[in-house]
Amino acid sequence: MDAELEGIPPVQPAVPQTDLSARRRFLLSRPSTLATRKQQAICVRRAHKMYGTTKSPNIILDGLNMTVPKGTIYGLLGASGCGKTTLLSCIVGRRRLNSGEIWVLGGRPGSRGSGVPGPRIGYMPQEVALYGEFTMRETLLYFGWVAGMKTQDIEDRTEFLLKLLNLPNGSKFVKNLSGGQQRRMSLAAALVHEPELLILDEPTVGVDPVLRQTIWDHLVDITKNGHTTVIITTHYIDETRQAHMIGLLRGGKMLAEESPDFLLNQYQCDSLESVFLKLSVLQNMGKRRRSSIAQEIVEQVTIPAISNPALDLSEEGTNAEISGEFGDNISMTSRGRDPLATELAPPLPPEEEVPTNWWYNLHVMNSNHLHALIWKNFLWMMRNVGVMLFIVGLPVVQIILFCFAIGHDPKGLQIAVSNHELTADMAENQYCPIEFGCNQTYLSCRYLNMLKNNKSIVIKYLKTDDEAYDEVKRGKAWGALVFSRNYTDALVDRVENTRFAEDGSIESSEINIRLDMSNQQISSLLYRDIQFTFFDFVRVMLSECDVNPKIGEVPVQYQPPIYGTNNPNFTDFAAPGVILTIIFFLSVAITSGAMLIDRNEGMLERCLVSGITGIEILFSQVTTQFSVMFCQTIFVLIFSFYIFNITIIGDIWLVLGLCIINGLCGMSFGFVIACAVDTERTATYVAMGSFLPIVMLCGIIWPIEGMYPLLQIFAYFLPLTKPTESLRSILQRGWGINNPVIYEGFISISVWVLVFLILTILLIKFKKG
Structure with missing residues (x-):
C-alpha cells in the first residue's frame, strides 16, 4: 500500500475558494493519485438518487462522483442512512439512479460489456440473504453452481x-x-467463486476483532495480484486504514476520496474518525456558515484547497444555505456545487466491445443457473415436509368439505299442519288415520303420509290455524298447511264432477299453504316437494280406483332431458367452478409465498446480482411448483369423481388438461402478486381481494346470464369464466375439444397464463428502487 502512495507530495497550502483560477492551477498541478494511475473498475458520475415526491423529496445521493481503481480495496465509509447501501445497489444494477451514470467492469450495469450482473461480481448485501433450511455446504454449493464452478472446486x-x-x-x-x-x-x-469484483456491505459487523483482522488480511491478499477489486462498507472507520482508498460519504455527497495516509497527512489527524469529523464540519459550514457548535473545531483546522462540491465554502456555496439540523441532506439545486470540480471530473471509460453471434442472441437461459435453481427449490421443499404435506392435502380437505356440505337436500324441515278433518285428540296425539286402496276417507292423512315419507319433511299437527301460523312466525317451522273440515268429500266431488262441482267444494278441496320464504333454497325445495308429492298422491289414488292416472296430471309431458337429469343436482352445477377455484387459488398461494420468501430474505436480489435472469427464476419456480400443483390436481380429481361420484360424462383427460392449465394460470398470477407487492400481508390482501370477485363473476355460484348486462361483458374476460363453462360442458354434456365452448375455455386460460408470465418477467426486470 505504501508503494502505491509513493510520489504523493506534502500537503499543499490552502487556496482561497474565491480564486477560481488559482484553484484550477492547483487541481491541474496535483500529481496523479492511485485513482488516476490505475485502470478503473467502477466509475460513478453525477449520481442523483431520491425517493418520495418532488415537493417533499428524500435525497439519498446528491451529485456524487466516485472512482474505484482495479486491484484495490475501496472503503466506503459513512453513517447509517448516508446512502452507502443505495449506492452499492445502484452499482450492482438493482436500483436505478434518477440521473447520472455508472460504469462497472467494462460497461453500464446490465449492458453486454458490463460484468454486472454476472459471476464476475461477488455481492454480500446488508441482510444475511441465505436460506436457513440449508446447511453451510449446501449454501456454498448453490452459489458455486450459479457461478459455473465444478462441484469438486466448490468443495x-x-x-x-x-x-x-x-x-x-x-x-x-x-x-x-x-x-x-x-x-x-x-x-x-x-x-466462494473468487469474483473479479467483490462488494461487501458491512461484512465485519458483530465479528470478533481477531477474526475481523483475518478477513482484512485475506482481502489484502486477494487484491495483491491486481485481479480482484473490493468495495467494503463498515461502521468501524479506523479498520479501513488497510484499504488502498477510502470514500467518505455524508448526506449523499462524497466528502473525500483518497488513500487513508493521504487524508491523515492532508488534515493533520491521528485517526480517520478525526478526518471524517473535520470534513463533516466543513460540509456543515457550507450549510450554516456561522455554526456556533462547530466554530471551535473549525478554528483549529487548516482548510486545504477543496475540490469536492460537498465542501464548497465559497460565497456561492454559502448562499446555498438550507434549513435543517446538522447532517440533513443538501439540496439538489445547482447552488453549492463546484463547477470546476464537475468540469475536471474524468469522463466514463468507453464500453468494452463484446463479440456477438446468433447463439448469444438466442441464449436466454443458462443450464448451470437452472440446475442450481431447481435443485435449490426442491431442496427447500424437502426441508419443509410438514408445510408441503399441508399444501398438498389442503385441496383434498376442501373438496371433501364441498362434497359433504354443498348440493344435498336439507333434512328435518318441520311443517306445521292444521288438519280440521282430525279431532282434537288426534291432533294432540299426532295421529292421522290412513286407509289404503280405493278408499275415500281421510285423504288428507294419506297425502301427509306421502309427504312425510319424503324424509326431508317432518310433520307436526296443531289444533288451530293460528297455532300453525304462529309456529312459522316463531321460526319453529318452515311452513304451515291447513286442510278444511270436509277436505276429503270436497276433493272427491271436484274430481268426479269436474266442471259441475260446486264452488264450495272447489274451495274446500284446496290445501292452504303459507311458507317462510326467507331462505330461497329451503323454500324452493318445499315448494317443489309439496307440489310433486301431491301429483304423486293423485296419480296413486286414480290408479287404485282403476282410473287413467293421466287424467289427474298436468297436460305437460317432460321427456328425458338431452343433458342432465330431471332433478338437477346443485353439486354437479357448482363442482366445475369449485374445482377450478380450489386449484387456482391454492396455486396462487404457494407460488406467491415461495417468491416472497426469496425476496424478503434477500435471496432473490442476490441471485439477480449473480447473473440469474428473471426468465430463469420464473422457469425454475414453474418447474418445481408445477409438481406440487400436479399432485394437488390429481388428488382433487380422484376425490371428486371416484370417491364422491360427481357426474362426469366427458373425457377425463380433457378435464385433467384444463385443470393443469388452470393451475399454471394460478401459479402465474401468484408470481405477479409476489413481484408487485413487498410483504406477505399485502400479498394476502391482494389474493383475498381477487378471490371474491372471481367467485361471484365467473359463473361459479350463479349463471352469468343472470347478471347485469354490462357486468356480463366484464365477467367474460375473467380468468375462470370460460374455463368454468368449458369444464361444466365436459362433465355434464360430454362435449369434446372440437366444440367451440371447450376450446375457447382452453384458449382463454392459456392466454391468461402468457399475460401473467410476461408481467412477472417485466416486474422482475424493471421493478427496482
Missing part, C-alpha cells in the same frame, strides 16, 4: 472458507448459526 473452496472464517462444521444448518456466524456465512457465499 475445496468450502473447506478453505470454513477454516478462514472460523465457521463450524459444514453440515450445520444456517438457521442454527449465531448472528455473527450467519454474517460470515454470507461473506463466504460472496467469496
Whole structure:
C-alpha cells in the first residue's frame, strides 16, 4: 500500500475558494493519485438518487462522483442512512439512479460489456440473504453452481472458507448459526467463486476483532495480484486504514476520496474518525456558515484547497444555505456545487466491445443457473415436509368439505299442519288415520303420509290455524298447511264432477299453504316437494280406483332431458367452478409465498446480482411448483369423481388438461402478486381481494346470464369464466375439444397464463428502487 502512495507530495497550502483560477492551477498541478494511475473498475458520475415526491423529496445521493481503481480495496465509509447501501445497489444494477451514470467492469450495469450482473461480481448485501433450511455446504454449493464452478472446486473452496472464517462444521444448518456466524456465512457465499469484483456491505459487523483482522488480511491478499477489486462498507472507520482508498460519504455527497495516509497527512489527524469529523464540519459550514457548535473545531483546522462540491465554502456555496439540523441532506439545486470540480471530473471509460453471434442472441437461459435453481427449490421443499404435506392435502380437505356440505337436500324441515278433518285428540296425539286402496276417507292423512315419507319433511299437527301460523312466525317451522273440515268429500266431488262441482267444494278441496320464504333454497325445495308429492298422491289414488292416472296430471309431458337429469343436482352445477377455484387459488398461494420468501430474505436480489435472469427464476419456480400443483390436481380429481361420484360424462383427460392449465394460470398470477407487492400481508390482501370477485363473476355460484348486462361483458374476460363453462360442458354434456365452448375455455386460460408470465418477467426486470 505504501508503494502505491509513493510520489504523493506534502500537503499543499490552502487556496482561497474565491480564486477560481488559482484553484484550477492547483487541481491541474496535483500529481496523479492511485485513482488516476490505475485502470478503473467502477466509475460513478453525477449520481442523483431520491425517493418520495418532488415537493417533499428524500435525497439519498446528491451529485456524487466516485472512482474505484482495479486491484484495490475501496472503503466506503459513512453513517447509517448516508446512502452507502443505495449506492452499492445502484452499482450492482438493482436500483436505478434518477440521473447520472455508472460504469462497472467494462460497461453500464446490465449492458453486454458490463460484468454486472454476472459471476464476475461477488455481492454480500446488508441482510444475511441465505436460506436457513440449508446447511453451510449446501449454501456454498448453490452459489458455486450459479457461478459455473465444478462441484469438486466448490468443495475445496468450502473447506478453505470454513477454516478462514472460523465457521463450524459444514453440515450445520444456517438457521442454527449465531448472528455473527450467519454474517460470515454470507461473506463466504460472496467469496466462494473468487469474483473479479467483490462488494461487501458491512461484512465485519458483530465479528470478533481477531477474526475481523483475518478477513482484512485475506482481502489484502486477494487484491495483491491486481485481479480482484473490493468495495467494503463498515461502521468501524479506523479498520479501513488497510484499504488502498477510502470514500467518505455524508448526506449523499462524497466528502473525500483518497488513500487513508493521504487524508491523515492532508488534515493533520491521528485517526480517520478525526478526518471524517473535520470534513463533516466543513460540509456543515457550507450549510450554516456561522455554526456556533462547530466554530471551535473549525478554528483549529487548516482548510486545504477543496475540490469536492460537498465542501464548497465559497460565497456561492454559502448562499446555498438550507434549513435543517446538522447532517440533513443538501439540496439538489445547482447552488453549492463546484463547477470546476464537475468540469475536471474524468469522463466514463468507453464500453468494452463484446463479440456477438446468433447463439448469444438466442441464449436466454443458462443450464448451470437452472440446475442450481431447481435443485435449490426442491431442496427447500424437502426441508419443509410438514408445510408441503399441508399444501398438498389442503385441496383434498376442501373438496371433501364441498362434497359433504354443498348440493344435498336439507333434512328435518318441520311443517306445521292444521288438519280440521282430525279431532282434537288426534291432533294432540299426532295421529292421522290412513286407509289404503280405493278408499275415500281421510285423504288428507294419506297425502301427509306421502309427504312425510319424503324424509326431508317432518310433520307436526296443531289444533288451530293460528297455532300453525304462529309456529312459522316463531321460526319453529318452515311452513304451515291447513286442510278444511270436509277436505276429503270436497276433493272427491271436484274430481268426479269436474266442471259441475260446486264452488264450495272447489274451495274446500284446496290445501292452504303459507311458507317462510326467507331462505330461497329451503323454500324452493318445499315448494317443489309439496307440489310433486301431491301429483304423486293423485296419480296413486286414480290408479287404485282403476282410473287413467293421466287424467289427474298436468297436460305437460317432460321427456328425458338431452343433458342432465330431471332433478338437477346443485353439486354437479357448482363442482366445475369449485374445482377450478380450489386449484387456482391454492396455486396462487404457494407460488406467491415461495417468491416472497426469496425476496424478503434477500435471496432473490442476490441471485439477480449473480447473473440469474428473471426468465430463469420464473422457469425454475414453474418447474418445481408445477409438481406440487400436479399432485394437488390429481388428488382433487380422484376425490371428486371416484370417491364422491360427481357426474362426469366427458373425457377425463380433457378435464385433467384444463385443470393443469388452470393451475399454471394460478401459479402465474401468484408470481405477479409476489413481484408487485413487498410483504406477505399485502400479498394476502391482494389474493383475498381477487378471490371474491372471481367467485361471484365467473359463473361459479350463479349463471352469468343472470347478471347485469354490462357486468356480463366484464365477467367474460375473467380468468375462470370460460374455463368454468368449458369444464361444466365436459362433465355434464360430454362435449369434446372440437366444440367451440371447450376450446375457447382452453384458449382463454392459456392466454391468461402468457399475460401473467410476461408481467412477472417485466416486474422482475424493471421493478427496482
